[in-house]
Amino acid sequence: MNEDARRPLPLDVAEAADRAARVSYGRLLAYLSARARDVAKAEDALADAFQAALKSWPVAGVPDNPEAWLLTAARRNLDHAARHGKVRAAAAPALAWLQDEIAARGGDGFPDERLKLLFVCAHPAIDPAARAPLMLQTVLGLDAARIASAFLVSPAAMGQRLVRAKTKIRDAGLRFAVPESDELADRLEFVLDAIYAAYGSGWDAIAGADPRQRGLTEEAIWLARLVVGLLPNEPEARGLLALMLYCESRKAARRDADGRFVPLAEQDIGLWSRDMIGEAEAALRAAAGMGRLGRYQLEAAIQSAHAQRGLIGRTPWHGIATLYEGLVRLSPTVGALVGRAAAVAEAEDAAKGLALLADIPAAAVADYQPYWALSGHLLLKLDRSAEAADSFRRAAGLSEDPAVRAFLLEKIFS
Amino acid sequence: MQYAMFIYESAADLAKRNDPQAADSYWGSWSSYIKALSEAGVMVGGNGLQPYQTGTTLRLQNGKRHVQDGPYADSKEQLGGYFILEVADLDAALDWAARCPAAPNGAIELRPVLPPPSGL
Numbered sequence: 001m002n003e004d005a006r007r008p009l010p011l012d013v014a015e016a017a018d019r020a021a022r023v024s025y026g027r028l029l030a031y032l033s034a035r036a037r038d039v040a041k042a043e044d045a046l047a048d049a050f051q052a053a054l055k056s057w058p059v060a061g062v063p064d065n066p067e068a069w070l071l072t073a074a075r076r077n078l079d080h081a082a083r084h085g086k087v088r089a090a091a092a093p094a095l096a097w098l099q100d101e102i103a104a105r106g107g108d109g110f111p112d113e114r115l116k117l118l119f120v121c122a123h124p125a126i127d128p129a130a131r132a133p134l135m136l137q138t139v140l141g142l143d144a145a146r147i148a149s150a151f152l153v154s155p156a157a158m159g160q161r162l163v164r165a166k167t168k169i170r171d172a173g174l175r176f177a178v179p180e181s182d183e184l185a186d187r188l189e190f191v192l193d194a195i196y197a198a199y200g201s202g203w204d205a206i207a208g209a210d211p212r213q214r215g216l217t218e219e220a221i222w223l224a225r226l227v228v229g230l231l232p233n234e235p236e237a238r239g240l241l242a243l244m245l246y247c248e249s250r251k252a253a254r255r256d257a258d259g260r261f262v263p264l265a266e267q268d269i270g271l272w273s274r275d276m277i278g279e280a281e282a283a284l285r286a287a288a289g290m291g292r293l294g295r296y297q298l299e300a301a302i303q304s305a306h307a308q309r310g311l312i313g314r315t316p317w318h319g320i321a322t323l324y325e326g327l328v329r330l331s332p333t334v335g336a337l338v339g340r341a342a343a344v345a346e347a348e349d350a351a352k353g354l355a356l357l358a359d360i361p362a363a364a365v366a367d368y369q370p371y372w373a374l375s376g377h378l379l380l381k382l383d384r385s386a387e388a389a390d391s392f393r394r395a396a397g398l399s400e401d402p403a404v405r406a407f408l409l410e411k412i413f414s
Numbered sequence: 415m416q417y418a419m420f421i422y423e424s425a426a427d428l429a430k431r432n433d434p435q436a437a438d439s440y441w442g443s444w445s446s447y448i449k450a451l452s453e454a455g456v457m458v459g460g461n462g463l464q465p466y467q468t469g470t471t472l473r474l475q476n477g478k479r480h481v482q483d484g485p486y487a488d489s490k491e492q493l494g495g496y497f498i499l500e501v502a503d504l505d506a507a508l509d510w511a512a513r514c515p516a517a518p519n520g521a522i523e524l525r526p527v528l529p530p531p532s533g534l
Contacts, residue, residue, distance in 0.1 A: 152508045212512075366454040367509075396443065397450025400512045409442045 016062040017053055024067045025141035028074065030117035031110055034176035036078055039120075039138060040166040045077035046070070071110065114139055115230040116176040118223075121165075122190040123174050130165040131194035137162060139226070140219055150198075150214040185292075188231070192240045192296060195223045202247025203335060204254065205306060205320075206342050207263030207377060208392075208408045209370035210399040217248055228283070235287035239296030242283040246303030249276035261403040269310040277307050298327045302339070317347040334364050338371050345374075350381040369398035376411060416458060416500055416527040417507040423494035424519040428465065443515035451497065456510060460497030491520050498527065 025046070032042035049070045063069040120126075121134040133151060136142040148158035168174070179187040199220035200213035224241040231237055253271035256262050284300050305320045324340035337360050345353025357375055365371040372395035379388035389412045396408040430436035444462070451457040466485060473480045494516060501507045504524065511522040 152512055153505055154508070157504065367450070367456075393442075393446040394450050394453060395446075397446035397448070398513060400517075402515075402518050405443060405446075405515070406439060409439055409446065412442070413438065 010058055012062055013054070013057045016057065016066050017050065020053075020066045020070060021050065021141060024070070026114050026117070026139040027110075027112055028067065028070055029138055029141070030113040031071070032074055032078065033120075033138070034113045034116050037173065037176060038166075038170045039117075039134075040163070040170065041078065041081055042074070043138070045074040045081065048077045049073035067110075112230070113176065114226065115178055118191050118227065119178060119187060120169055120174050120176055122187075122194045123169075124187075124190060125172055125174060126165050126168060127161065128194075130161045131190065132197040133158060133162060134165050135194055135223065136198060136216065136219060139223065142219065150216050185234070185236070188227075188234055188236065191227065192224075192236055195220050195227070196240060196244075196296075198223070199244050201335065202244060202303075203339060203370065204247070204250065204264050205302075205339065206370050206374045207265065208261070208373040208395060208399075208404055208411070210373075210401050210404045211247075212369075212400050217244070220244060221248065233290065235290040235292050236294040236296050238283040238287035239294060239298075239300045242280040242287070242300035243296055243303055245276045245280035245283070246300060246307055249273040249280065249307070255403065259403060261401070261407040263407070264306065265315070272307070272310055277310070280304070280307075293326075295327065295331045298323055298330065302327070315346070317343055321347040334360065334368055335370070338365075338368070338374055341378075342374050345378055345381075350378045354378045354382065367398055369395055372398060373408060376408070380411070415503060416498055417504070418525045418527055419460070419497045419499055419507070419511060419514070420493060420523040420525070421495045421497075421514060421516045422491035422521040422523065423516045424491055427516060427519050428492060428494060440515075447513065447515055450513070451499070451510065456499050456501055458498040458500050460495065462495035463493060466492050494520075 029039075029042055029046055032046060033039045036042050036045075052073050053066070053070060057063070117138055118135060121138060122131045126134065133147045136147050137144060144159055144162060145155050148155040151158065153161070178184070198214065198216045200216075201211050202213070203209060204211060221241070221244050224237065224244060227234075227237045228241050249272050250264070250267060252273070253267035253269070254262055262268075280300065281304065284297065284304055287297050287300075302320055302323045305316050305323065309315045321340065321343040324336065324343050327336045328340050338357070341353045341356035341360075344356055354375070357371065357378070360371065372391045376388045376391035376395055379385075379391060392408050392411045396405045396412075399405040399408065427440070430440035433440075448457070469484055471482045471485055473482075499507055499510060501510065504526075507524045511517060511524055514522050516522065
């Protein structure tokens, strides 16, 4: 690195580049990828354009329209790649068109193609494990090392996974298009599942259940808001947004002043975020008005019921049990089965909840922490304390969050 | 696939082993982790280790025996133990590593176990 490169950039240049990266990266990349039909090449072209901007802007000044500048530079890089046969031949006409389009618009705004990019990232032909990482990298510009850490994958393996997915997009010629209305709901489910995979899970109704979140909550909520904005008539997108906002609204209440874990039933409702609950309620209400029920709306409705304690002073467990019944019918995941057992135990009695737990196949819960946390609580209620201690110990051993582990171990010793 | 999990514990964590205030929760964390590994069918073997001061090191150099007390490496993290895990892949091993009680203050290293040379 030479002296020049090491000198700090003028503040306005750094800021302009930063803002362009944050606000426009996904839009620019979506636009370029859709034209080149090659995400990897579009990424390279855009990265080079940002590099060029950092060199040129301090000298020539920040352009009036930084996005247009970056788009033109990236397009030139793509042209260059095309001339050297590095972009598939089929993309050449689209690239030529891209040039005309930029010229015609005078760089003044360009269409938002991020929805198409999201559908490509979560295409059924893409490895499910790569879908969420691909979205985070392309739409949000998150760096691969951070994505790898969040998903507990080695950086080298995550790099390979992303490269394979992009090669698949190019070689299989996946269409950058929003699916037709007859398949939109099915394909959207993949997009929403990938966004929720980035979030992790937010369930905290079982005291001492470790949600094992990935530290990407803001990013996941941002993506859900984006989908809601681009597809305002899809109720499940609003359902997912509401679900994550409800869970997030309780974040500050999950720890006491000493950093100890506070279970949902003991949380100070004054610490719940009213703004987030309000936004969640509005999203869920709008979704319900569309008359198409789905998994995420049900899960959000369950969280909405938990939020009721802030209003009516108690948790409507019978209602929650009914909602879980519907969820289990729609999507019988281990999480839904354990959640239903917890709700039935509260609404009726612990023995019924325990019987529901016993029906879940042992292989499915060998490393599923919330199952063991709930099992401990129910056994304790039934005065089977030795067995309860056994379950709490197993739950503690499966916990990643030290505060949750300490909470569970205290149950054994107390 | 088998992975060796090397557990590097912080000095503060290691000190909890003999601290009457902290020993219960320290050992409770480890016994619950080992229980979870065993009951999930992942544990092949492993051991906790005594502190590094109790180690003894041998080298044969030019036909001469050199035996030393220690090592007395000056490092913030010490090898506190190891497990051998049987899991599907590295992703699964990392998932278990994240749950290791030493992870918040120390470091967990995973290495695939070398298969025996063919022909043996």
